[in-house]
């Protein structure tokens with residue numbers, strides 16, 4: 001390996017910078033040149049890149065976002081997109097490409113592989129944690145803490161005003177952030193896509209525990225964490241439906257992109273460093289079309305094409321426990 005490239009793609013995640021740093025430092029120690037494409041796959045298609053040197057990654061381990069910028073890339077999904085991306089890699093003499101992103105970015109990487117002889121490897125970077133082949137993705141731990149900080153604050157005002165609050169968290173079509181932050185925040189209820197469809201016609205399962213808590217326990221605050229895409233119209237529509245159904249005002253708070261920002265927590269910096277370094281080491285061993293992940297504390301490779309299969313389970317112990325205590 002003489003020259004490798006790295007890019008960050010899709011929703012940015014805290015820890016992406018730590019990962020770029022680990023890739024550069026590991027490669028530099030092996031005399032491998034690293035270039036960074038800007039704005040995800042767009043930079044690859046447009047040949048917008050910079051050669052990275054150790055000074056570029058000084059003082060970035062603690063920074064959120066990504067120094068390479070990130071983006072989604074509709075151009076890669078066009079019929080000629082993957083072939084153009086592969087041609088660009090060949091033209092720039094890139095021996096291997098490391099893609100830091102989620103399963104959508106890995107799908108794009110697989111498409112490029114049909115036209116490219118070099119090595120391709122993925123590193124899971126997304127707050128959603130919805131990538132198979134790794135227990136945690138880079139950014140997930142920070143997103144939990146960010147959401148938790150907000151939940152704790154909402155709890156204060158909910159308690160003071162004796163209100164019911166619905167807090168909507170990100171996760172795309174998964175409930176990893178909601179389950180984790182909901183449990184840690186002591187939420188009375190957690191609603192995730194994994195718990196089955198919720199529609200305006202089957203709200204009884206949610207309403208009953210609220211009424212039970214109010215009548216029998218005299219709770220002064222009640223928090224429901226709602227994963228995005230769990231209810232048509234989101235937490236705002238659900239708050240309106242619940243207000244109508246139980247006759248008590250329910251308020252919604254949509255946390256949004258705050259969850260993507262901020263300085264990565266220690267766990268994310270360590271995971272990002274480990275997976276970035278491991279990706280370079282595995283490239284040197286000849287790995288390709290693999291994702292560098294971590295399972296049970298051990299680094300491991302996982303086939304890139306299977307990272308979006310959705311086989312990873314949301315913690316069944318916590319799901320069972322939360323549902324068991326749901327009416328208290």
Ligand code: F6P
Pocket residue numbers: 011102126127128170171172173228260
């Ligand atoms: O994948 C990360 C994520 O933040 C999801 O949680 C969310 O559904 C999506 O990206 C939002 O994307 P955008 O910033 O393009 O609206």
